[in-house]
Amino acid sequence: MKVYQEHRRLGSDIGLSGLMRTFHFVRTNRMSIALASVGAFADREDGAFAHQLLEDAKRLLASDLSGPELATLWHGGTSRDFDLEARGIEGRQWITWIEEIAEYRITWNVGDAPIPPDPPPARGLTEAVLGEIASVAPALEVATAGRPYAAVPGVVPALRRVVAEVDPDLGFRLLLRVLKAYFLRVDPALVAAYHALAERLGMEEELVDDGNFNVGPDLG
Known part of the structure; x- marks a missing residue:
């Protein structure tokens, strides 16, 4: 079980x-x-x-x-x-x-017990994830809305709603996935911050690293 x-x-x-x-x-x-x-x-x-x-x-x-x-x-x-x-x-x-x-x-899997949902995350984690979205929001909007043949306007507001109204854990995972999907440049210090927040959310280290971050210095 x-x-x-x-x-x-x-x-x-x-x-x-x-x-x-x-x-x-x-x-x-x-x-x-x-x-x-x-x-x-x-x-x-x-x-x-x-x-x-x-x-x-x-x-x-x-x-x-x-x-x-x-x-x-x-x-x-x-x-x-x-x-x-x-x-x-x-x-x-x-x-x-x-x-x-x-x-x-x-x-x-007949023998599996029903899986209870996680308890609601602490409000502090909601604010922490929203802060990470805010830190990349301008660049993320440009990257997602401006790519030819793959333009997706409105990603940042949708991510914020997931974090604030649905689940900070899911919102954080989706943020990481969008950053990787659009190969947005991420400063090494920001990756370290993602690892620290993932630990607070009860995620594995491998979850943050699963996929390709475009890691490099902030070019402004």
Whole structure:
């Protein structure tokens, strides 16, 4: 019988942010392949990856974030490598499909106990994550809204809403994923700060390093 922390410590990015990393054009450019990719991610480690994925999806769907805002988060975390708008998929529908696939995978492990959600994070962590978003917000807006063929306006406001209204943990993971997806230059001191905040949030060190940070001095 697994405990909750085992589904948090898997040696890599987890949940929705981890799923985003697996989407790469042209490998996942068809709907059937995209859904299979969600299933394959949920199946990792005998279904262990399905638990955080399900928790992230449930929290987003229970929130007041709109379909377009959820699509914005998805596009930001994948640099539009699987473009929901181009396929006529509404953001809430896409997250609902992810929820259903993760939930179905968990039912395979009949002996697993239900996984209780984490207690609500301390308000201080919410403010800490919002502070990290603020520190990169101008550059992040330019990078996400201005890239040809992968422009995603409104990423920063959507991230702030996730942190403030849904879950600072998920918001922080999505922030890291967008920074990596758009290869935004990150100062080494900022990476160190991300590691420190990840520790406070109960994340593994490997989660921060899962993916490619564009690490270098701040060029202004």
